[in-house]
Amino acid sequence: MQPLAESKPVQSRRAAARNGLSVKWFLLFWMIVIGIGVYAVYSYTNHLKQQVLSELSTQSQQQLTVLKTDYEARIATLSEEVKALQNTVQTFNELLTFTKDNQSAKTDNSNKLYTQLSEVRKQLDALKKEMDLLK
Template identity: 85%
Template sequence: MQPLAESTPVHSRRTTARHGPSVKWFLLFWVMMIGFGIYAVYSYTNHLKQQVLSELSTQSQQQLTVLKTDYEAKIAVLSSEVKDLQDTVQSFNELLTFTKDNASAKTDNSNKLYTQLSEVRKQLDVLKKKMDLLK
């Protein structure tokens, strides 16, 4: 009967010896899988972040281009209006100079031309202010 008693403890030691390393490998495997999962999630979120940033950059660049073209169009319109007003002021100034030279005491045309010239200058100042605001 003694041989049976000796075989039982040896058998139980083999079982614990076999299960000990397999449990360690199993836990190591799961720890590594969790680590790879965390790394994959981190990498994917960084990839999504970069993708969203590049899309936002593209959209903002397109919007800036649209704003720039609108701004340039408005500047061109205002510049042409200012040029037209400057030509009008110049012609009024010449007419005023001619009228002053030819005016007699009986006519009051120079005062009318002067008031018209003042109004045109006021309009020119308003347009210049608008142009400065756009710049």
């Protein structure tokens, strides 16, 4: 009967070896599945990051375009105002020169014109400063 006793431990060793081998394959399979999952999450995260960056880039370009057009419109408006004030200053200068030439001792209109001319020059300087700030 000894041959039967010896065959059982050999069979149990083989069964244990098969069970150990199947456990190793099972663990390897799950490690591979987990690795693939981690790689998929990493790839998807990078994809989302690139997509968000491209959307932000597009939005910032649109906002910059809007700001640029607004800036150019303001510059054009200020340029027109400066030209109008320069014309007004030129007109006041001509009027002042005419008044100086025709001034009599009885009237003192030149002081009023100097005051008006001074105010116009102040406005012109203020507009030039605004224009410089916008540039």
